[in-house]
Amino acid sequence: xxxxxxxxxxxxxxxxxxxxxxxxxxxxxxxxxxxxxxxxxxxxxxxxxxxxxxxxxxxxxxxxxxxxxxxxxxxxxxxxxxxxxxxxxxxxxxxxxxxxxxxxxxxxxxxxxxxxxxxxxxxxxxxxxxxxxxxxxxxxxxxxxxxxxxxxxxxxxxxxxxxxxxxxxxxxxxxxxxxxxxxxxxxxxxxxxxxxxxxxxxxxxxxxxxxxxxxxxxxxxxxxxxxxxxxxxxxxxxxxxxxxxxxxxxxxxxxxxxxxxxxxxxxxxxxxxxxxxxxxxxxxxxxxxxxxxxxxxxxxxxxxxxxxxxxxxxxxxxxxxxxxxxxxxxxxxxxxxxxxxxxxxxxxxxxxxxxxxxxxxxxxxxxxxxxxxxxxxxxxxxxxxxxxxxxxxxxxxxxxxxxxxxxxx
Amino acid sequence: xxxxxxxxxxxxxxxxxxxxxxxxxxxxxxxxxxxxxxxxxxxxxxxxxxxxxxxxxxxxxxxxxxxxxxxxxxxxxxxxxxxxxxxxxxxxxxxxxxxxxxxxxxxxxxxxxxxxxxxxxxxxxxxxxxxxxxxxxxxxxxxxxxxxxxxxxxxxxxxxxxxxxxxxxxxxxxxxxxxxxxxxxxxxxxxxxxxxxxxxxxxxxxxxxxxxxxxxxxxxxxxxxxxxxxxxxxxxxxxxxxxxxxxxxxxxxxxxxxxxxxxxxxxxxxxxxxxxxxxxxxxxxxxxxxxxxxxxxxxxxxxxxxxxxxxxxxxxxxxxxxxxxxxxxxxxxxxxxxxxxxx
Numbered sequence: 001x002x003x004x005x006x007x008x009x010x011x012x013x014x015x016x017x018x019x020x021x022x023x024x025x026x027x028x029x030x031x032x033x034x035x036x037x038x039x040x041x042x043x044x045x046x047x048x049x050x051x052x053x054x055x056x057x058x059x060x061x062x063x064x065x066x067x068x069x070x071x072x073x074x075x076x077x078x079x080x081x082x083x084x085x086x087x088x089x090x091x092x093x094x095x096x097x098x099x100x101x102x103x104x105x106x107x108x109x110x111x112x113x114x115x116x117x118x119x120x121x122x123x124x125x126x127x128x129x130x131x132x133x134x135x136x137x138x139x140x141x142x143x144x145x146x147x148x149x150x151x152x153x154x155x156x157x158x159x160x161x162x163x164x165x166x167x168x169x170x171x172x173x174x175x176x177x178x179x180x181x182x183x184x185x186x187x188x189x190x191x192x193x194x195x196x197x198x199x200x201x202x203x204x205x206x207x208x209x210x211x212x213x214x215x216x217x218x219x220x221x222x223x224x225x226x227x228x229x230x231x232x233x234x235x236x237x238x239x240x241x242x243x244x245x246x247x248x249x250x251x252x253x254x255x256x257x258x259x260x261x262x263x264x265x266x267x268x269x270x271x272x273x274x275x276x277x278x279x280x281x282x283x284x285x286x287x288x289x290x291x292x293x294x295x296x297x298x299x300x301x302x303x304x305x306x307x308x309x310x311x312x313x314x315x316x317x318x319x320x321x322x323x324x325x326x327x328x329x330x331x332x333x334x335x336x337x338x339x340x341x342x343x344x345x346x347x348x349x350x351x352x353x354x355x356x357x358x359x360x361x362x363x364x365x366x367x368x369x370x371x372x373x374x375x376x377x378x379x380x381x382x383x384x385x386x387x388x389x390x391x392x393x394x395x396x397x398x399x400x401x402x403x404x405x406x407x408x409x
Numbered sequence: 410x411x412x413x414x415x416x417x418x419x420x421x422x423x424x425x426x427x428x429x430x431x432x433x434x435x436x437x438x439x440x441x442x443x444x445x446x447x448x449x450x451x452x453x454x455x456x457x458x459x460x461x462x463x464x465x466x467x468x469x470x471x472x473x474x475x476x477x478x479x480x481x482x483x484x485x486x487x488x489x490x491x492x493x494x495x496x497x498x499x500x501x502x503x504x505x506x507x508x509x510x511x512x513x514x515x516x517x518x519x520x521x522x523x524x525x526x527x528x529x530x531x532x533x534x535x536x537x538x539x540x541x542x543x544x545x546x547x548x549x550x551x552x553x554x555x556x557x558x559x560x561x562x563x564x565x566x567x568x569x570x571x572x573x574x575x576x577x578x579x580x581x582x583x584x585x586x587x588x589x590x591x592x593x594x595x596x597x598x599x600x601x602x603x604x605x606x607x608x609x610x611x612x613x614x615x616x617x618x619x620x621x622x623x624x625x626x627x628x629x630x631x632x633x634x635x636x637x638x639x640x641x642x643x644x645x646x647x648x649x650x651x652x653x654x655x656x657x658x659x660x661x662x663x664x665x666x667x668x669x670x671x672x673x674x675x676x677x678x679x680x681x682x683x684x685x686x687x688x689x690x691x692x693x694x695x696x697x698x699x700x701x702x703x704x705x706x707x708x709x710x711x712x713x714x715x716x717x718x719x720x721x722x723x724x725x726x727x728x729x730x731x732x733x734x735x736x737x738x739x740x741x742x743x744x745x746x747x748x749x750x751x752x
Contacts, residue, residue: 130448
């Protein structure tokens with residue numbers, strides 16, 4: 001109190017109740033208002049890529065399940081797509097549908113989980129408990145389909161490890177009806193509540209132009225009015241055969257100025273969209289096998305011989321996930337594996353949307369892009385004495401040039 | 410003289426014990442009520458007692474850049490002042506002035522209670538600033554702003570009621586005994602009753618702010634400031650703050666009971682002596698639980714946390730307006746309509 005200098009510095013993180021994962025924010029504050037934002041990710045780095053590049057693609061696939069605790073299937077799916085592209089694996093049509101169904105159930109549980117977290121960040125714990133109770137149903141269905149609640153382990157290179165048979169449809173339908181019945185209630189609770197509207201409207205605004213310039217993805221960009229969704233822009237799995245539209249905030253009578261409220265709208269209505277997509281999938285699902293190559297040994301043989309490089313993209317619940325895989329045909333492990341999670345694209349929006357807001361809004365604005373730091377963190381720079389170093393642009397450029405040369409040789 | 414001192418001493422100890430036990434019990438009730446409304450089981454009723462016992466066993470850590478004297482004194486001041494409020498409030502039929510607890514003499518009245526209620530908050534502010542943590546500093550600033558915001562509507566409610574009692578010809582309208590003996594509802598006419606209901610709403614809204622509960626828990630704000638004022642407190646100091654919160658809960662609900670529901674059960678049942686005191690104490694606790702349920706548990710379950718500027722505009726704008734309208738109605742009632750006045 002004695003040295004009253006404005007602006008003062010307010011650190012949030014690496015561990016803080018507002019953050020569900022470690023990340024370090026430093027705010028320059030003037031009273032309750034944020035003047036400048038800086039953040040340092042890299043606190044949840046686990047060296048997954050490093051581990052992956054010492055394993056064969058089937059092992060990596062299951063490692064992918066563990067990149068993110070919430071969107072487990074998205075990373076596995078995108079990695080499978082990249083490897084299938086390199087090794088020319090023909091995926092059976094039915095597998096595409098199974099992948100789509102599980103991906104959409106994952107979207108439902110992820111969005112409801114987020115809704116609960118958002119309510120908690122606002123101090124509205126009743127809604128948090130309600131949301132997480134509702135979420136149980138989707139997790140139960142996922143367990144029913146895959147056998148696991150969290151790390152599903154259902155993806156396989158060339159298809160899926162389990163089928164969704166017709167006798168499982170009634171259970172799926174039951175879950176979909178459950179959510180349909182609750183949707184109106186959720187819209188009412190989250191979007192018509194006075195205190196939520198008061199806290200979220202005109203908070204953390206990301207304009208359409210800035211959303212485009214900052215290359216945001218997923219619900220964050222859609223809430224700002226950008227009509228982009230990998231499921232429609234470059235369809236994968238069964239999405240090409242399905243009929244659905246991009247969810248923009250105008251579905252619920254909003255001006256769509258890209259505030260936190262719009263991000264809630266987009267996520268809630270994407271739950272509705274997911275229900276619709278799963279219904280379509282169950283109706284259109286073709287007969288046939290779900291796995292291209294049942295024998296692992298043979299699959300691994302083929303993969304070892306495969307060479308080439310591939311990019312694959314998937315619309316995870318938080319936005320676009322992208323994997324780059326490069327195989328040289330000599331070794332089992334890929335020569336290069338690069339994971340780009342959706343938060344990597346969205347995190348720079350924080351600097352923009354936190355500026356000029358109040359301390360009270362930090363938790364909800366930080367949560368509004370649905371950050372997943374353990375997906376995002378790919379590097380942590382630590383000096384030999386334990387100090388955290390900062391890499392300059394030139395240094396990073398030199399490193400990447402060196403890496404490209406190494407890959408080319 | 411010695412005998413009087415002894416009685417006072419025993420009385421103080423008894424009331425303090427009652428404040429702690431009743432406060433922690435109320436907190437337990439509050440947690441169970443909130444949990445049931447949130448479709449949860451909730452902790453057992455004894456949970457707050459267990460929490461305090463655990464805190465008392467733990468080390469009190471003083472941060473390196475804190476001011477230790479102030480940092481350690483704040484919880485004691487907060488606890489002492491919160492318990493002191495209870496000495497001046499009627500607990501059932503145990504009136505603060507006169508027998509059987511003559512410890513406070515004839516000096517305590519509503520004005521004193523109002524000032525005493527601000528002391529725990531001020532102690533928390535001092536402790537927050539003394540912690541030397543940016544979270545605690547922000548929390549302390551917010552607590553000060555919140556205090557400034559809710560004191561005015563609270564004062565309106567208390568002054569309006571006391572004024573009406575004075576108009577009705579009662580001597581010492583601010584005295585707690587007068588209020589307890591003459592419930593405001595029996596004094597005012599129909600216009601005044603509407604005014605009183607408005608003041609009751611104001612008081613119900615002041616309670617969560619006074620107790621830093623959602624939606625007015627901005628000074629503590631778990632997700633924003635990780636506990637704000639209390640962030641650096643641990644062990645015995647934190648236990649004292651929790652106890653002062655518990656006593657304050659009883660005091661705030663007790664104040665609402667005193668102002669608006671001072672009736673006792675023993676005259677109705679025709680009891681006397683120790684039996685009457687016991688029954689009235691239980692009835693008082695019941696009333697306090699009802700007040701707490703509506704102004705704390707229910708509100709904190711159905712709302713999100715306000716921003717600090719919303720708190721100020723809510724209390725200075727809306728609640729002050731409601732309070733002034735209520736006051737105006739009571740003035741009208743007192744000046745022109747002498748209906749219902751039977752003094």
